[in-house]
Amino acid sequence: MSKPHICAVQHETSKTFLPYSEDTRNVFKKFLRNLRHWSLVWKGHPQFSHFYRSTTAYLAERKLHSSSRYSYIIHPISKLCFSMELVLMISYPFAFIYYPLASSFYKLKHLYHKGYTRTETTFEFIFMLEVIMRFFIGRKKSRLKKVIINQKKIILNYFLSIYFFIDICGALPITYVLPIIEDRTILICLASLRTMKILRLGSFVSYLHNSLKVLHMSAYQGVIKFIAITGFSIHWCNCIYYAVKRVRYIFFEPTAGYSAIFKNVTNSPYADTAFKTMGVLLGTRREMGSKRKIEHKILMGLYLFLGRIIIMILGVIMINQVLQAAELDIKYREVLGQLNEFMSRKKLPLATRNRLISFYEYKFQGKFVREKKIENLLSDRLKKETNFHSSNQLIKQVKIFEDVPTKILGEVLSHLKIEVFLPNDIIISAGSPAECMYFIASGTVAVTTASGREVCHLEDGGYFGEACLVLNRKKSMSNIIALEICETYRLDSKSFKNCFKSNPGIFQKLKAEAERRELETQRMEEEFQEKLFLKTYLGDIRRDTYDSIQSGPRRDSAQKFI
Secondary structure, X not given: OOOOOOOOOOXXXXXXXXXXXXXXXXXXXXXXXHHHHHHOEOOOOOOHHHHOOOHHHHHHHHHHHHHOOXXXXXXXXXXXXXXXXXXXXXXXXXXXXXXXXXXXXXXXXXXXXXXXXXXXXXXXXXXXXXXXXXXXXXXXXXXXXXXXXXXXXXXXXXXXXXXXXXXXXXXXXXXXXXXXXXXXXXXXXXXXXXXHHHHHHHHHHHHHHHHHHHOOOHHHHHHHHHHHHHHHHHHHHHHHHHHHHHHHHHHHOOOOOXXXXXXXXXXXXXXXXXXXXXXXXXXXXXXXXXXXXXXXXXXXXXHHHHHHHHHHHHHHHHHHXXXXXXXXXXXXXXXXXXXXXXXXXXXXXXXXXXXXXXXXXXXXXXXXXXXXXXXXXXXXXXXXXXXXXXXXXXXXXXXXXXXXXXXXXXXXXXXXXXXXXXXXXXXXXXXXXXXXXXXXXXXXXXXXXXXXXXXXXXXXXXXXXXHHHHOOOOEOOOEEEEOOOEEEEEEEHHHHHHHHOOOXXXXXXXXXXXXXXXXXXXXXXXXXXXHHHHHHHHHHHHHHHHHHHHHHHHHHHHHHHO
């Protein structure tokens, strides 16, 4: 079993890529530095692995962000942004429940005379702070796996989206306006304007998903989301049902006795309305009598239609989840169960078991897919096209592929084979036969001499093993060790000759780079051997000198004794 890697390559900068401050006593500067550090991309964010797959990509994004003119922008995959999402996830339910409830059921003037303003003021301040921070938070594009930190684009996108109007409505300080307004029509309109905040339900679900992922409760997220969305929807239907009465008494029958809709406040009109609404949604109660008003009949018809749609959608979603997503997850769990049984029978040590589990988790990403079976069904043309697009990121990273014609590039990619290495795996050992070269898709490897002297690190887009193939060496001169989980593409020597020897330009580039690396490795190895020799030689001299010094007094004392 290989020993853990101890890094010997010195880094020029810290991983934060922020300017170093020697004034450690200034509390304000330390606070600003920590705030900027929290604004950079964070490895612990639930969506980090979706955008960045390796340490190289993570550090490159940090360096780009901290050195850009928009370094003050908060990265959407940062600690600060995630903290804000947690606060909003707790605050949104207040707006979803209280705002519709206040605008539909409460006597607003009576409510604010009782002093229910402190809680509202707190959440209004949070929502106003949210509007301000939205101008300084980067924008994620999940489909493109891209993050935008350009503030002009951020502001423009936010202004043009409907969420800007929604957030402004939810943050209006109506708490201080309602107590001084006497017109009940204006009161209801202003209170109802805040209910636009319920359109942030999608954002709430997204924040809830991220939080459950951090708490390792992803297996229960479907149930929790269903309960939350269903509860909010029923509550909103109750409020709409009761608000219809209020609208009629205010706008159509203002002299019919406005207090009539509040005569059952002490007898819980909300519970009575909830019973009626649930009955209509489930189709177990009819509210379509001839004495009902026209707006009431229209609302009940919409509720009946909405109830049928909700039941149909939920049925389709549940069937789809059970037959597709759950099937892949169950198969993955079965494979892990078989793996655990295999490891138990083989009586493998704990370290080896953890490495096997890490390999399976990286390979399948929580979903079991038979890649080989799918690939075997494809035609040769589709296989080449699939390999070309799946290796598109590799093509962009490897510099020697920049001027390669598409035809030759497709030929190279068709011969590549994916190999995944775990941390501390020895990919190539010094003195082993040279049979192939590797391209690094993601991950970091260390290059060491035969004696163990570390030469450099190779990261995303790097390649190794080509020296022996272009210089006709039979054995490798260096050790290549994986420092993290590395996804590589292997090219055999036979395919290498067929692909690259037909293109002299690429072959010469590889040869020049191989010669440079070989000279560097030889130089470092010679320096190490010379230091080792001097250390051993000087050690022998010191040992002889010490023995001669010790033997001198002994000889003198023996002569005196005689």
